Amino acid sequence: MTTTATSAHTTESRRGLTAALLARRGAVYLPTAPGGGRAPAAPGVDAVAGVTLLEADLVERGFLLSDGLRRALVPLDAVALRTAGRALLADIDRALGADRDHTPLFRDFPDSTPADTLDFYVDGVLTVLLQSPDQPCVLCGSEGGIRPLSPCAHLVCHSCWSGSDICACPVCHRRLDAGEPFMDPAAAARERPAADRGRALPDRLRILAYGGDLAARAADAGRELTALLARADALSPQDSDDLLTFLDTRERTELSWLPAAVPGRETKARVLAWLLRERSAYPTTLPAVARLADTATDVLRLLVTLSGGDAGLTGVPRFTAVPRPLRRALLSVLDGLDPELAAEDMRRHSAAWKHAAERLHPFEHAARHPRAALAVAALRETRLGDDRLSDRLREAAKEVPAADVSGPRVRIRRWSSRVEAALAERDVAAALALLARRPGELLRRLDHLLRLADGPFAEEAAAGTGGADAVLAALERAAPRVAPAVLLSALGELRTRRRSGHDRVFFPRGGNARAHIVPDERAPLRAEVVERAVAVLTGEVLRRAGALSPVEAAVVDAALDGVIAPFAxxxxxxxxxxxxxxxxxxxxxxxxxxxxxxxxxxxxxxxxxxxxxxxxxxxxxxxxxxxxxxxxxxxxxxxxxxxxxxxxxxxxxxxxxxxxxxxxxxxxxxxxxxxxxxxxxxxxxxxxxxxxxxxxxxxxxxxxxxxxxxxxxxxxxxxxxxxxxxxxxxxxxxxxxxxxxxxxxxxxxxxxxxxxxxxxxxxxxxxxxxxxxxGARVALGELAVWRAAARARTVAVRHFDGSLSRYRRRAEEGVAAFAARIGTPDTDEVPAPEPARTGLAYLLRGDLPAASGAEVFALHPAGLDAGEVRVLSAAELVSTLAAGRPGG
Missing domain, CATH: 2.60.60.30 (sav2460 like domains)
Known part of the structure; x- marks a missing residue:
């Protein structure tokens, strides 16, 4: 989202470093590590009382202190404790929304909410139409109680309506000015007490841990930054905000923290734009930008982000001027790309690229960067003549088989149009040959390919070596090369294709999550074909999970079956x-x-x-x-x-x-x-x-x-x-x-x-x-089972009542068969996993012990200590299955 002065989420309103780490790690950091984190032998009464009061305030917000954090707080003097406590409560209140006034229109809601809405409305209408300041109230007939309210000026009878319950104009429901006499100051100051102390703690209860001193905070920020940079898919708006917060803890002139590759395209754009905010650091940052940007769309995302736009390209702003050193660097990136692929990328965002090219001046530098100039010329369909630029474009086109400069304009045959033509002609073999270059696109079109190969035109497709077997073979070759989110999306969608008659739901790309729902008019796929394709996709998920570090035991919560693996x-x-x-x-x-x-x-x-x-x-x-x-x-x-x-x-x-x-x-x-x-x-x-x-x-x-x-x-x-x-x-x-x-x-x-x-x-x-x-979306519980089966010898499933079903991989039992057996009555008589040997845990609530350094996901972290175990987010459960990712 473009940052504007009036937006609710400007840079200034982005949560700070301490609040971000509190939310992500449940950790509290103190300016110093008093006594090395050890409480004195005899802590003072005031110190203990202060920490007790802080803990009481935290409980009223659904948080608890860990023993380690309590011990670290006790040695603080009164001023330091008060400062730390107020900052902590302020961050929590902001996250909960408790830092705002929440007085309802009817102060004693729900008891005082009118039983008859129409009657309440009619009274207001009659007042507007008939009430006069020098006449009795049109509703009750009383005199002397009619007053205009500010700022709306409606005439209101103080006998009919009481400011002790209604805290706005009872006619138009508009907020009244401060000091309006109609309002009852005593009622405004009155706070309804909490009910009995037996109130349950919330499901999202968090036990706060002691994170250490400010040096530890910087180290933890680095760990969170590394995790975000490793994510292959687009970050959520909150993660994008936190990414910038963590980047602000790094140096632009020393880039040892910057990885060799940033797989998330939008993440990469934000990182590169952050690097380029200071021109004094260009000698260090420009080479890094040239190394990391490896597609034409990378260059466009960077330019959009630098201009204050969204890295997702949902709205393209007016491009700002590009400094000459950066312009040279970006043209060098474009010149190093295959002009056919670069031109294809540019056509996806043709309007934006035509404006961006005006800032890069590729034709002025065609002698040094001829391939970049050729790609832009193909986008613009530049007219050829007898000038020097045309000669350079013709020369550059000789190295690009798809380029056509024989006519009056520069053209490069479009890959996407050739794919569409092949599908329109039901030439599955030709489509597969083209899609092999872009495996992610093959998976996105898998349903279409299977319908052509196994539907009414199956014989025609098979005659051109484009039958279902060919599609499934191509799927086996493509699956290891796609992003995990694409893999899971195809898996979920495909396994529901045995039946028809349901709606299709699309989430169009854009700045908001809109859902477009239409009747599903596709013919269903044969069960055999669906099962084979699902087996390929599931097998690839298991293969990638198995490439991560093995563990002895894992625990999976059955309750995670209701949680969907993150997408969009x-x-x-x-x-x-x-x-x-x-x-x-x-x-x-x-x-x-x-x-x-x-x-x-x-x-x-x-x-x-x-x-x-x-x-x-x-x-x-x-x-x-x-x-x-x-x-x-x-x-x-x-x-x-x-x-x-x-x-x-x-x-x-x-x-x-x-x-x-x-x-x-x-x-x-x-x-x-x-x-x-x-x-x-x-x-x-x-x-x-x-x-x-x-x-x-x-x-x-x-x-x-x-x-x-x-x-x-x-x-x-x-x-x-x-x-x-x-x-x-x-x-x-x-x-x-x-x-x-x-x-x-x-x-x-x-x-x-x-x-x-x-x-x-x-x-x-x-x-x-x-x-x-x-089942069209993979559940997090399914993904947890696949990860556990591929990495652990013993897997325990915790049921809703707290009981455990235990499974141990048997001799000669493949990973797929083991994964399919987990959750069934076919259990094994093995002891429950010992905490010290539990290296993986996928939980609804983080209330089970695990080994030091274990990987743990919990929707509600509860008492998980990010300093003791590796706490994974739902997005990381997906992103750590990226193709080619090294073992954990």
Whole structure:
């Protein structure tokens, strides 16, 4: 996303180094290592009391101190402890959203939410139409209590409406100016106490570890940077922010930290742009740029990023001037490429490249960089003449078989057009020969190739040596050379192709996660062909996993089957819990769900009305109701809205809430609740000063406890980008699960409401729910089993009740057979893995011990200490399977 002064995520708002390491490693760093991290023999009473108070504050936010961190805090003097504690709590509050005012429209929500939304609305309309300052109240008839409110100037009767409960204009719901007499200062200062101390700790509970001193912090930042640079796929926006934070700890004049290759193309662009921010470092950084940039698109991404645009090329800004030394270096990179491939890359982003070429001046340097000039000339279809440039282009074209300079213009035959022509002519053999040059593209077109080779035209394809066997043979050759995300995507999609009649879901490339859903009109593939192709792809995953370091034992949580392996991360929301899109988590019995939304206007946005809403559907996706600003209550207390704010001025902003009682909703015939955030007056989220939403899973019924309880926040995510409507999750009321969708909805016009968009929300909810339940996306639990089977002799599966099923690879049992057996009743009578021998653990919660240095993934890290084990993210479980990656 382009950084702008009004964006909610400018460089200045990016979380700092300490906050990034706290979120990623659960580590707290202190300015010094007092006493080497050892508490004094007799710590003072004040020191112990101070740490105890800090721990109490952390518990109220869902965090605990480890023994090591507690021992490191005790020796601090009062000033140092206070400073460290305040900084820690501030970082946590910001991550949870607890650093903002969350007073709802009705202060005593949900108890004081009106039972009749229409009656409440009509009272406001009558007041607007009929109320006069010198006449009795049109609603109650009382005199002397009519006052205009600021800034809206609506005339309000203080007898009918009380500022002790309503904290905005009761007519237009606009935030009132500070000091407005209608507001009750005592009510504003009143804080609803938390309920009993028996509240459960959140599922995302984290036990904070002592990371060490500032030197240790720098070392850990280097480790995190190395991990991000090794990722092959596009980073999420949060990871991209953290990448820049970690880069700021490095030196541009000493590049020993920079790897020989950066496989992630967008990551590479951000790193190269960071290197080039200081011209004084060009003698060191320009050679590194020339070494790492190895495609024409790399050069374009770099230029876009330097100009303030997005490395994903979702929006191309006006290009800034390119300094002469950099221009020479980039032209040298282009000149070293195959002009045919360079021209093909340029055509993918032709408009952007035509503008970029104006900054590089390739024709002025055609004598020194003729191949670069030829590629740009082919993009522009430059007219040839008798001039010196034309002569140089003709000379350069002699070394490029695909170049054609026999006519009046420069042309290079397009690889993609030849592929399309071969597929259109059903010439599978020709298509395979072309796609062999780009194995990733072969896997993306695998379904099409198999339909041609094994469908109605199978005999014709086989006659040209392009039958299903040829496609599968080409797949075997291509699979070892593709990115792991492409491999898993093809595997998930292909294994659902035995049947037809379902919807297809596309996630178009762009700045937001939009889902495009259409009927699947493709003919199904034969089961035999699907099984053979899936076996090839699964075998490749197992082969890559087996190339990593072997271990004695591994543990896999069965609960990970509901978590989806990450995909399309570049559009993922910045969130408290990094939950891959499509994942499903359980809402424990006896607990209720409270949704929340907070936003604050900026000068750019002006007055903005965001609306938190829930559309309610039956099992067959027929709409049965809603809970939003037009219906504050659904079936009594089954769903309750906190009231509609229509403005959110700084510095407080505004917050809205919805309580969902899943048992009551189920009794009312509701199966699915699709949550949405809609910009009523069509303001883009990115124009706001800030906007975020989330969900709490609460123990307390009704109005008991704080309205916003940081301890009970399970997820908090930012609303960003040009979208006006976000659909964060769908709740399966009967199954008591929440499925994380993290998508946006295309909307047009103004006056957006869940009523207006309910049909689109039904299509979206149904399509995505069916997609993720179908197996078309590989589950993290499956991936964990494959990794464990390929690397461990013994694998234990932990079930929901905590019991273990144990499997040991048998003599003569292949890895594929072992992986297929894990999770079945065919277990082995072997002891449970000892913690000291458990080298791999894939867990929903990091509450099992593992060997020192073990690789551990946990969706909720809990007590994992990144200093003791190697804590992997979900994205790293995928990226560490990159082709050609050395063993761990």
């Amino acid at each position: 991360e570049r559009t993922a929301s910045r969130a408290l819990v990094t939950l891959p899109r499509g994942s499903e988590l359980t809402v424990p019995a006896g607990r209720t769900v409270r949704l929340f939304l907070h936003w604050m206007e900026s000068e750019r946005s002006g007055r903005t009305d965001l609306d938190l809403s829930a559309a309610l559907f039956t099992a067959d996706w027929r709409r049965v109701g809603k809970c939003d600003y037009t219906r504050l209550r659904f079936e009594g207390d089954a769903a309750v809205h906190s009231g509609d704010f229509t403005s959110a001025p700084a510095p407080l902003g505004s917050s809205e809430f919805i309580d969902l009682d899943l048992d009551a909703l189920a009794g009312a015939g509701v199966r699915y609740a699709v949550t949405a955030v809609l910009a009523y007056n069509d303001v883009a989220f990115e124009d706001l000063a800030e906007a975020f939403a989330g969900v709490m899973v609460r123990d307390e019924p009704g109005g008991t406890g704080r309205v916003f309880d940081a301890r009970q926040v399970e997820q908090r995510f930012d609303l960003t980008g040009p979208a006006r409507a976000a659909v964060p999750m769908v709740i399966d009321v009967a199954g008591r699960t929440m499925r994380w969708l993290d998508v946006v909805q295309d909307v047009t016009g103004t006056h957006h409401s869940v009523e207006r968009h309910s049909d689109a929300l039904a299509v979206l909810g149904r399509g995505l729910t069916e997609l993720y339940a179908s």
